[in-house]
Amino acid sequence: MGARLMRDWLVQPLGDPAAASARHDAVAALIEEPGRLETLRESLRRLGDLERAAARVGLSQARPGELVGLRTALAVLPELRVELAASPSQLLAALGEQVDALDDLKADLAATLADEPPVLFGPGAIRAGCDVELDEARQLARGAKEVLGELEAQERSRTGISNLRIRYNRVFGYAFEVSRSNLDRVPSEWVRRQTLTGAERFVTQELEELERRITTAEARADERERELFAALLERCAARASRVAATARAAAAVDVLCSFADRARRANYRRPRLVAGPRIRLVASRHPVVEELSRAPFVPNDVDLDGDSRQIVVLTGPNMGGKSTYLRQVALAVIMARAGSFVPAEEAEIGEIDRVFTRVGAADDLARGESTFMVEMTEVASILRHATRSSLVMLDEVGRGTATFDGLSLAWAVVEALHDAPNGEPGPLVLFATHYHELTDLAERLDRVVNASVAVKEWQGSVLFLHRVVAGPSDRSYGIHVAKLAGVPDGVCLRAQEVLRQLERQELKVLEAAAPGPQQVQLGLFPPVEDALLERLRKLEVERLTPIEALNLLAELKREAGE
Template structure:
């Protein structure tokens, strides 16, 4: 088949397509973006628009689809959500001035991690682009992440590759850059980021990365950024900057100061703890009801919402910032009317961070400018509400008010400049108010009232020429003209220029009429051009004030954050926690905020809990559904809430600071990684035992339940012993279990105390009292819980019969001795029981050898050989 001959336009399309492999190419043609070939088929299918063809009558028609340029954003958003990358190819010269084919170029590449438009973003969540690098030869690596929509970026250097992946999973960027050949470890395969593989040499070169980073931050050396000796983190930063250069096709000087993550400042919550405690998402992966975020979020602005997200991911570790935040929250908590007024004003403040970013990048729409104007008009109202308040109890709020920048100058300019409802497209005109620019006023007057100006000129000529039947007309050949009857031909003045002779009249133009016509006919285009120029000048003025916008965005975010926490505390009747640097935890009438939100305050039964030097490990027993997991999570969540500066759901709470919170709760598997429920459980337990410190808070739920009874019981027992022995005195731990044998450890392990969730039997059923009381549970009530869950009655009755027989057998002395002997042999913590054997057996050589055997010093081969030797001796 002969090669298809393509038009110059399609050749231009394919040229840009070749330069941007892997991208859908949106090709600007007049007022539309068009796509061709495979891209057209992909987009038509993905966003459900009509697929047509450029040459339908041809033997091989070229598939095409398109959409108007002014309504393209929703389609771009859908495609980005589906994981596509998009190259925007715009016309870079005026088609009216083009000689031949209009010049085009790719002006930017849209990817999930680089978008700035609101339609593609969650207003109260950051949208990160991440980069990962690990040098196995140096056993060191770094990760960096940037929110391009706000300009905030950070990173972490570590010698543990697993730790870097844990943080990457916690940050959960929309898009992750990896060197070609690298892989996401299997245990992090559930990472929802879109992975983009890039060339290591071009993106992760240390020299290029250093130069780009220093230039971006306007510093002379890496010491200024705290990156000296952290080449792997520098490489990750370089990958981000290189990727942004390639996708944004221009300057991105809006990036803020790079601040490496300081782990020493924050309470560390790994991704497993975030998931298990359902801080941002429920265990089923969904957001909204059932998460701590949903209960706490009473913020009114996007900036305040993102600050809340950041604090929840990285709570404070030290007392000073926690107390300062609590002081600010208390200030609003105690002033109900002020809080109501502040909330009302904040509701009119839009996203100052992202608005200023779009303005700086030249991507702001007229709607963005109107939103910015509304926000700036609200700032003086906020300031007025705060003026005159006594900030002695909350000095951080006082500093904000004292350094307030109302940006009145910019608010005044925007108020004078823009109409209330500007058109969506900058080049359509109609953006500016009258009075903003004298030349524009004249063009607006001509465009909107040109006919009136012509009538004025007509009346003037009538008065000066005294020709009674002087008419004003228009046709497409001559344009506007004056028509004079031949009867008054002699009265025509000299400045009338004849253009056409008719049977009964003559048609004339005048210099003034021609000038007026030219101005009227061109006024529309001139107005659009001038408004576009004025819009760009206004954008540049606002872009130059970006630092002022960011300062006020931070100020508003802190106000919003504190009032939001105060609102949540007031609505839910929470109390201010008493924070201290000791190890004690005392909670009176504590509640789980998320469970209470779901059930209602009247349906939740509060409980007390105390942990101190004598109660470092709390062993909690009780039946399923009684609320053991709720108690565990409740203590962890109250600790996290307190360390972000929030009030907590309790009558009173005295909480010792934690440096980390670990959780091992629930039962889940990971079949994609080949991990069973028990394997996941043991992996999470291993992480806790290796990383927990004396100041950590650990919650463990049902350790060892995924394997056989004795294996699981032994593991649970050993874990308790290890936690009690760690950190020179034990780690604060809440341990829920169904292994009642563990309750015997109270009195044997220092600092361990038994607690149980109280239940009451009533006419063969059980009633959950939801109270945490001292002592071990007397039984598990598993059959009763099964009955409540709806297990068929025959199964329940049969289970009771079997249980009765098993309990009857356990009363037999011989059986009881056998069970006791097995337990004492298998369970660590007990001495070996006396062996009841005959005198002959006591003197057997095997017994002698076994007594003297050095088990730790034997190799597996030696052990097998010895067993074989004993076997032969027994045969003899």
Template sequence: MMKLYVETKRQVADCILFYRLGDFYEMFFDDAVMVSQELGLTLTGKECGLPERAPMCGVPHHAVESYLNKLVQNGHKVAICEQVEDPKKAVGLVKREVVRIVTPGTNLDTDDLDASRNNYLMCVFCLGEKSGIATVDITTGTFLVTETDSRRKLRDEILRFSPAEIICNDAFELTGLNLQEIKDQTGATIFTLDSTYFDDEECRQSIKDHFHVGNLQGLGLADMDAGVAATGATLRYLTETQKTKLENLTTIEPYSIGKYMVLDSFTRRNLELTETLREKNRRGSLLWVLDKTKTAMGARLLRSFLEQPLVDSEEIEARLTAVEELNQNAITREELREYLGPVYDLERLISRIAFMTANPRDLIALKTSLGMVPAIKTALQEFQSPLLSSIREEIDPLEDVCSLIGKAIVDDPPVAVREGGFIREGYSEEVDHLRSAKTDGKQWLADIEAREKERTGIQKMKIRYNKVFGYYLEIPNSYRGEIPQDYIRKQTLVNAERYITPELKKLEETILGAQDRLVQLEYDLFVELRNKISDCTLRIQQTAKALAQTDVFCSLAAVAERNRYVRPKINTRGAIDIREGRHPVVEQMMSSGEFIPNDTVLDNHKNRVSIITGPNMAGKSTYMRQSALIVLMAQIGSFVPARSADIGIVDRIFTRVGASDDLASGQSTFMVEMSEVANILRQATKNSLLILDEIGRGTSTYDGLSIAWAVVEHVADTKKLGAKTLFATHYHELTELEGKIPGINNYCIAVREKGDDIVFLRKIVRGGADKSYGIQVAKLAGVPDDVISRAKELAAELSDSDITEKVQEITETDEAERPKKKHHKVDEVDMNQMSLFDTVSDADIVRELMEIDVSHLTPLDALNTIYALQNKMKNRWSGA
């Protein structure tokens, strides 16, 4: 047995081997030592022909899932080795085989998985700058594929899906991506596959074989070489781990990253789309507000909507029209929600069926769910919007499947498939007969005895039983001459003889083998039924998808009605005009009527950049976030919290809100902040929305103001970026830019002063704040009075008028010199005269600056680099 174990372990060397021995799964050698430590199991030993006993530990087979799930959550692969023949019929050792390998991305135990989110396995194939990405959730049948042309986009896709497991080629580890950061943010386990998994010809053939197509054109993969490699490797990996046909992967969806709004990891985190920034709680996130879905499928789909807002105006309008119609017909909408309530997770149920792990209760859950489908389809007939009409057409009532399960399985079946008791009476004559044999066997024997007594006249005849002969007729010797010819003598005793008859022998076989044969027959019928339902996988998946969409749009409509949201207008001219907008989450955390609404006006012309000043705690960050969230909500097809909203589609939302030291990589607060700013300025387009909060605060006042100023110039300049921007700052000097640079407007948070105290009015008004009220805010925060008094004294002495004067001098000089410059249009300013980044003309120094990888510099490296460049410049200027 141990030799067989060692041979099996060699086949799955990278896995922990759960080896079935009787009622336990045993682990040996290094596996046993490691598992005993991780799971807190007792480590024992077993004689195995070696000088020392083999370390051994085990878990009972009936409780294996909990142990297995913990190991998988810790990033291990676990191979399940089962007995694949009946021990009673085995000659020698019972045959065993690895029947499945469980990994973080292939876990099918729905009890262990979060029903509201997908459990993704992602395959990444890197080829130069291009990367193919295949993302699959085998619990739902979702299969997506795309390609990226940069490392930044690859990183964003990984963080968008947050896969449980990443499989990749060797080149992925050489991309320069921070893999530890990816692991920390997603919780993913990363496994590198052999290059043979990505062979182009084999990948193409495996895709065609799986989807039963002659070429890849129809699947939309013909021009995706890297995507094909990732897809083919995924199919091979899943086949090898699941040891079965992947029948629930019926479709594949190629997509372009440009189809969706780009949200980098900082933006997802800062806007708190699915969890809060600090506590990582669902409560307090946008998802918490919008998710009133009734099904797990709907919850997952709504999360995906939030993670990938649309940029196509027609698709957005179609969703909005569906939500509006459901919003206007509240009675039918609530009726739909009632029908959706009893619907189980059809996507994961059909996957369990396809992978042959479903039990009788899963089938009853499927029947219960399908029982609601006809009513949902009927209710949807009241709606005329194109999207709801197409959803209704996608719904298959599946009455044949529902009826089949109802005829075959009892209403309250046991969980275990191997214990019987779940086939409904009347479904199988043989099952009914065996079940009767088990319960009515004694009566059948009594009937035979009575009948034989009457036929033969032998009244002292008795039917008895022993383990040697089974059931027999025992007749006293005094009746020897009356024995019928069809009786077969089995044994002669002193006072009697024992006989059997063909009828009695047949009944014996029925009674004695009834239980075992009944259990086996019920199992065989269940497998047959499961296979029939598996043949309907595509029909059930399409219906599940339609029900999930219905659930999401009903949820969005219900939330819109409850929270007084309005339908936004969608435009493609780049204008954002929000009237009396509210933060969707903050207003839910406050008492009704307490939240103060505000307007937001941005466009590509006179309102490109809003500079927002005001004290801390006054509401600047809330205001900026609410503007971004309203735009995002509109682009997922949701109504928005405002009196009215006209939303110009944005291709990306970037946020730079708050920062902290990244000690793990040796980056200070300021370095983190500058890295994020650099990413935004490189990646943003004129159609992007930028939320920039307190740029430059992590360094000295002069440097911070200079950087903030230069960033404002850059984003406002239509020749360089020209993106719509909300820019919050404590540098009041930046308000001087209004009127000097086209597209910049000043706004501030209204504050009411009462002596030394202030009251935040939470209202955004035109104009700039002339002071920061920092000391008053400190007082509100509870800083001791003596500290407040001393701060006032110091503030009077440390006036920053010199900075203000210098800023005014710069802007006045710029104003005076502007007419001297040639070829200026009325609404343009030559930003190059003030840019902090273009003052060095020395090509080699500029080249050296451009080649610096800022994101990987430690603070000490940064200082040394700046010092070296400064010396070069001093030498150049001293010799000039």
């Protein structure tokens, strides 16, 4: 019951900070009173799935076993109301007022339904003493069966057949069953009704009369019991809306109790809801990875601000934790706005209207869309709908196509998100990428900053620290990750050779990556060939970043042409 509502809260977080703060107040109150929290959780466990019971009752489709569960749940409601009314939280007290004790329904079920009815409808569903006509029919059927036992004992004594039994068959009804060894003792007035492999069955006029009485009484009892059960379902259906309202209130209490229990056990903290586009998390953690991982989770800080730190370009190696970092930030925002505490030491969550994500790789074979097509479709939707109050998570946009195409698209997407069409700042953005050229955007755009995932090289291997630090990363360590994945050493060595060759190649790249005319610095003196050669001899290629190498090559080519 609470699980369904929790999903709704997470899918549709609250935009109203006052409503979210009321949920935070309720969670805080429950954390401060662990005894009340445990009492409420125990009551909710005994309450069962009241929401599903309300739906079944409303459709008049409830079975006797389900009505027993409803009757048990109704007995819990009074104590639930008392606990909620005593809570210092206004929200919990209001939810307690919404819990209807449903005393009339509880009394009706107690008076009509048997203590232990069959799970499916059948004889014994209605309590004895509930209806005079039903009791008479049951008594008549029960009395006739007692007479059957007396008749069996009487005929056994009269005929001398020690193993004589009265048997029942749906087709032939009641009959005396006599083994073949005792057929010579069967009285002449008995009428043969059925022949079996090792016995035969006989009837008498008295036995047939008893059978008619039993059949009539049982049929009448069954008919009356069905009428009474149908009437009970109708009375329950008339109260279904009250049951549903109570179920909704109980579900909300269930979610708030789950939030409080999780926050208390996992050391979550209450977020502060502030105005404007702003996200600040201190020592934030991913709630799912932290729970499932055997190793201690490495917390990280987050600082996004619409005025100064609007876009963070996050670089670093594969397996460094970039995607986890993006996800934990998005989860913290959603959890805070849903009313939960967040996995962090401190948290400030601003006005976030929507969370957009472009994370992971997936195709749509049914619609004939490739991974890159799906990626671009989602990016297009983000660019069209994201506002200044939105949070955008982009993970390696552009990787599904050629290198320069992907880099160009990623560059243009960052520029488009930096400034809205009206000239105002765009949404808050976390952009994880392996395109190290994008780190130059921090020098070109005012509200773009660089961050990277720290690594440590040790004896030819790489240690992933999973720590997000300020500044760009200079390498992706893809070959090291390939080694960790078990790629043969020969392949990795060859990859290193190819990498060195590619880094030394002369690449043609336009300098005018940013909007506006390209500014060219003219030399004061005409260059000479010897000077160019001397510069190349002193050049340390291994220390150059790709963008620095490209700029240098363009400059040398320009000087040589002049």
